[in-house]
Amino acid sequence: MSWLEIIALLGGVLAVLFAIGTPVALAFLGANLIGAWLFLGSGAGIEQLVRNASMSVNSFSLVPIPLFVLMGELLFHCGLAYRAIEAIERLLHRLPARLGCVSVVGGTAFAALSGSSIANTALLGGTLSQEMLRRGYSTTLALGPVMAVGGIAVLIPPSTLAVMLGSLSGISITQLLIGGLVPGLLMAALFLLFVILTGHFRPQSAPRDATASSYTLAERIVPFLRDVVPLFGIFVAVIGSMLAGIATPTEAAGLGAFAALIATALYRKLSWAALVKAMTETAKVSVSILFIIVASTTFSQILSFSGATSGMLQLINAVDPTPMTLIVCMLLILLVLGCFIDQISMMMITLPIFMPLAHAAGIEVVWLGLMMLVAIELGMLTPPFGILLMVMQGASRSVPLVSIYKAAAPFILIEIGVLILMLMVPQLTLFLPALVR
Amino acid sequence: MQRARSLTWVMRLCGGTSAASLALLSILVVGDVILRNTGLARWSWLSELTEYLLTISTFTGAPWVLHNHGHVNVDVLLRTVSAAKARWLVRASNLLGGVISAILLVVAVRVTFDSYALGSLVFKNLIFPEWYLMTPVVLCFGLCTAEFLTRIVTREAHA
Amino acid sequence: ETTLRAITAFQPGTTFAKPFEDFVSKVNAQGEGLLQIEVIGGPEAMPPFEIGNALRNGIVDIANTTAVFHASLVPEGVAMTLATRPMSELRENGGYALMNKLHEDKARIHWLGRLTQGINYHIYLNEPPADGKLEGLKLRSVPVYQAFFKDLGATPMQTAPGEVYTALERGVIDGYGWPSIGVFDLGWQDKTGARVNPGFYQVETGLYLSLKTWESLSEEQQTFLEGLMIETESSSSLVQDLAEAEKAKQIEAGIEMVDLDADAATEFGAAAQESGWKPILATSPEHGAKLRELFAE
Ligand code: NA
Numbered sequence: 001m002s003w004l005e006i007i008a009l010l011g012g013v014l015a016v017l018f019a020i021g022t023p024v025a026l027a028f029l030g031a032n033l034i035g036a037w038l039f040l041g042s043g044a045g046i047e048q049l050v051r052n053a054s055m056s057v058n059s060f061s062l063v064p065i066p067l068f069v070l071m072g073e074l075l076f077h078c079g080l081a082y083r084a085i086e087a088i089e090r091l092l093h094r095l096p097a098r099l100g101c102v103s104v105v106g107g108t109a110f111a112a113l114s115g116s117s118i119a120n121t122a123l124l125g126g127t128l129s130q131e132m133l134r135r136g137y138s139t140t141l142a143l144g145p146v147m148a149v150g151g152i153a154v155l156i157p158p159s160t161l162a163v164m165l166g167s168l169s170g171i172s173i174t175q176l177l178i179g180g181l182v183p184g185l186l187m188a189a190l191f192l193l194f195v196i197l198t199g200h201f202r203p204q205s206a207p208r209d210a211t212a213s214s215y216t217l218a219e220r221i222v223p224f225l226r227d228v229v230p231l232f233g234i235f236v237a238v239i240g241s242m243l244a245g246i247a248t249p250t251e252a253a254g255l256g257a258f259a260a261l262i263a264t265a266l267y268r269k270l271s272w273a274a275l276v277k278a279m280t281e282t283a284k285v286s287v288s289i290l291f292i293i294v295a296s297t298t299f300s301q302i303l304s305f306s307g308a309t310s311g312m313l314q315l316i317n318a319v320d321p322t323p324m325t326l327i328v329c330m331l332l333i334l335l336v337l338g339c340f341i342d343q344i345s346m347m348m349i350t351l352p353i354f355m356p357l358a359h360a361a362g363i364e365v366v367w368l369g370l371m372m373l374v375a376i377e378l379g380m381l382t383p384p385f386g387i388l389l390m391v392m393q394g395a396s397r398s399v400p401l402v403s404i405y406k407a408a409a410p411f412i413l414i415e416i417g418v419l420i421l422m423l424m425v426p427q428l429t430l431f432l433p434a435l436v437r
Numbered sequence: 438m439q440r441a442r443s444l445t446w447v448m449r450l451c452g453g454t455s456a457a458s459l460a461l462l463s464i465l466v467v468g469d470v471i472l473r474n475t476g477l478a479r480w481s482w483l484s485e486l487t488e489y490l491l492t493i494s495t496f497t498g499a500p501w502v503l504h505n506h507g508h509v510n511v512d513v514l515l516r517t518v519s520a521a522k523a524r525w526l527v528r529a530s531n532l533l534g535g536v537i538s539a540i541l542l543v544v545a546v547r548v549t550f551d552s553y554a555l556g557s558l559v560f561k562n563l564i565f566p567e568w569y570l571m572t573p574v575v576l577c578f579g580l581c582t583a584e585f586l587t588r589i590v591t592r593e594a595h596a
Numbered sequence: 597e598t599t600l601r602a603i604t605a606f607q608p609g610t611t612f613a614k615p616f617e618d619f620v621s622k623v624n625a626q627g628e629g630l631l632q633i634e635v636i637g638g639p640e641a642m643p644p645f646e647i648g649n650a651l652r653n654g655i656v657d658i659a660n661t662t663a664v665f666h667a668s669l670v671p672e673g674v675a676m677t678l679a680t681r682p683m684s685e686l687r688e689n690g691g692y693a694l695m696n697k698l699h700e701d702k703a704r705i706h707w708l709g710r711l712t713q714g715i716n717y718h719i720y721l722n723e724p725p726a727d728g729k730l731e732g733l734k735l736r737s738v739p740v741y742q743a744f745f746k747d748l749g750a751t752p753m754q755t756a757p758g759e760v761y762t763a764l765e766r767g768v769i770d771g772y773g774w775p776s777i778g779v780f781d782l783g784w785q786d787k788t789g790a791r792v793n794p795g796f797y798q799v800e801t802g803l804y805l806s807l808k809t810w811e812s813l814s815e816e817q818q819t820f821l822e823g824l825m826i827e828t829e830s831s832s833s834l835v836q837d838l839a840e841a842e843k844a845k846q847i848e849a850g851i852e853m854v855d856l857d858a859d860a861a862t863e864f865g866a867a868a869q870e871s872g873w874k875p876i877l878a879t880s881p882e883h884g885a886k887l888r889e890l891f892a893e
């Protein structure tokens with residue numbers, strides 16, 4: 001079978017199973033069964049599939065996901081998050097789309113320390129987004145930023161994905177991390193601007209509490225000092241333990257959850273019932289994410305094994321090798337692959353082919369690497385299958401998937417805008433690395 | 438109906454196991470940091486154990502999440518067609534979901550026995566028979582099959 | 597003409613994929629009309645720890661991997677990493693034959709031979725140890741040498757590959773174990789300040805075939821493969837040159853060489869062997885003892 005036929009077959013099976021509403025993980029597993037039978041070799045092939053699937057989440061790299069979710073659930077189910085949100089609403093009363101801004105700023109902050117956009121979206125999507133929906137915020141403001149800040153997460157250090165890209169491609173990790181700062185902050189600023197403008201021109205998308213305007217200055221500031229400021233302690237626990245050399249980023253997520261537990265105890269909100277509830281919700285959200293990872297990881301393995309991905313990659317050799325067209329084609333390929341394949345696999349598959357081409361065409365690799373990171377992250381966000389969309393759907397089961405697609409759309413456009421800007425103005429990414437070279 | 442209710446209890450037990458595994462995982466991660474930095478002990482198998490807990494939690498939790506309709510699905514078509522047509526789609530997806538789970542169950546059982554008969558070992562810091570790690574997978578697809586069967590028999594039409 | 601479907605456990609373009617790529621091009625050049633190898637993919641197509649099972653079940657015909665990855669099937673295979681004798685000697689003294697027999701009996705895998713020889717593992721540190729002592733250091737490790745690090749008095753740590761760089765930078769880990777070559781593949785050289793000499797163990801990567809495939813090959817095809825394999829094994833002085841070149845490159849990149857004195861070095865080597873053989877002897881007392889006799893001096 002040609003690569004196009006393989007993709008059409010497996011993609012077709014997936015599309016049908018998706019359309020009739022089969023859970024995404026089982027739909028992938030269904031396509032995997034057919035793929036394993038055809039390409040790995042009938043019965044033995046399916047046995048191999050089951051083996052690969054059963055070992056696929058046996059990875060330390062995935063540990064931050066439940067830990068970050070737990071951090072959020074603890075704050076949420078013990079009522080701390082609710083009070084903090086209330087306090088911010090009061091303090092920033094005049095700011096359009098207040099909580100939307102909080103999710104961009106907070107998301108960037110968490111992104112800066114988590115390095116995992118899935119963990120980040122799961123943390124905020126299960127907590128802040130739900131509270132925003134409850135307060136009548138539009139889905140665009142409540143869900144969009146929380147999914148999109150992952151794009152910032154990969155650019156602002158620490159970024160596991162940037163380090164992996166550096167390790168797999170031979171591009172200097174230090175340069176990648178420094179180079180990501182400016183485009184990452186630019187993306188954050190644009191998200192913030194979009195959120196504020198939306199709140200300003202469509203006030204109904206971020207309704208205000210009518211009584212809030214009558215509060216005195218003290219009534220605004222005191223709750224903030226009491227309910228929000230101490231929570232920065234959690235942030236300090238996570239960032240501080242990493243900076244002090246006490247914990248790796250993964251372990252820091254654990255310390256963050258631990259700090260959240262202590263915070264709930266200090267606020268006298270910790271009860272057995274709340275703890276059980278938080279643990280149960282953590283399991284629900286984490287399991288739905290990890291089960292999709294089981295299924296989609298094995299799917300991308302089968303796709304690679306069948307030769308479909310390498311066949312598709314051969315397209316790049318047919319391209320006119322001027323730097324610009326080459327880069328655009330590479331980025332387009334990543335966007336398409338993002339529909340089927342996880343980030344790490346995407347890098348493993350494409351880098352051995354892209355890097356020699358880039359070197360031959362004289363392309364600045366730090367620049368290319370950073371654009372690849374944005375494209376890979378975009379792949380996680382674009383319909384139909386973007387893992388971040390699925391994570392958000394897992395966190396808010398009552399919202400139709402179409403609304404989640406719609407909520408992500410403006411942010412996808414902004415990210416594409418930043419990507420084009422990075423492409424047109426290489427200095428945006430390259431001037432900081434040049435300073436330290 | 439009786440049988441469906443006892444399935445609910447099994448599912449709750451699974452959910453409890455899954456949540457408890459994650460709780461233990463969190464404790465181990467924090468404990469590892471504390472032990473290492475205070476120099477109280479050096480248990481290099483702690484972080485290995487967290488990986489296994491992740492596997493256990495995922496596979497025991499998956500049928501419970503399925504039972505509670507918590508798995509993500511693409512509901513674009515389901516929400517646009519008429520209620521009657523949507524019911525048919527749901528039945529079709531339950532049937533296919535059941536078939537997929539049942540095939541995976543059979544294969545998982547075979548792989549587990551194969552691994553048992555062969556005496557495969559997980560050969561890291563902790564050394565133990567590999568088939569231990571397969572049992573959550575068998576449990577997972579067994580209960581997923583049971584869940585879809587129940588839905589088909591009770592003609593449940595919830596997406 | 598037969599075409600073998602191959603998989604590699606090592607990312608194309610990295611150090612340990614190279615000897616395999618060379619082998620494949622030799623086979624495809626010299627084996628025209630007889631035998632060809634088609635590489636299907638790397639770790640993105642088959643998880644490295646599953647390659648052993650894929651060979652056992654005939655899902656792939658041949659693989660570039662290490663026995664460490666299929667230790668679940670043949671725990672004794674780790675002995676190859678601990679070997680102190682060269683392959684030429686093992687082929688003479690029956691060590692190769694015994695190891696291959698264990699692979700064939702236990703896992704339906706035929707061990708063709710070794711692609712990497714004489715490449716040691718080293719301890720790399722983010723800065724030179726203050727008093728030359730390794731005790732109390734937090735070292736990122738993998739199961740093969742975790743027991744050794746622990747016996748040295750260090751704290752072995754499991755760190756996700758994507759986090760090693762950050763962990764080194766911040767001092768969460770003081771160092772890591774890695775072969776004498778390939779540090780630059782990962783980009784960790786920026787955060788590496790020292791390397792401890794001598795090394796310990798030797799990196800084992802090799803060629804493994806599905807036994808079913810091996811038995812289906814004609815005698816001519818088998819002889820052809822074996823001939824090329826032995827030729828490759830005996831030319832492994834090339835790899836030694838590579839290690840020397842890499843050492844120079846590391847020094848140039850600012851990695852300080854910390855040499856243990858002669859006594860300490862001997863003790864270090866002996867401790868490594870002791871820690872390494874312990875789990876093998878525990879899991880497989882009879883074969884383990886025999887293998888130790890044949891593989892280690
Ligand atoms: Na980050």
Ligand code: NA
Binds near residue numbers: 379
């Ligand atoms: Na996508």
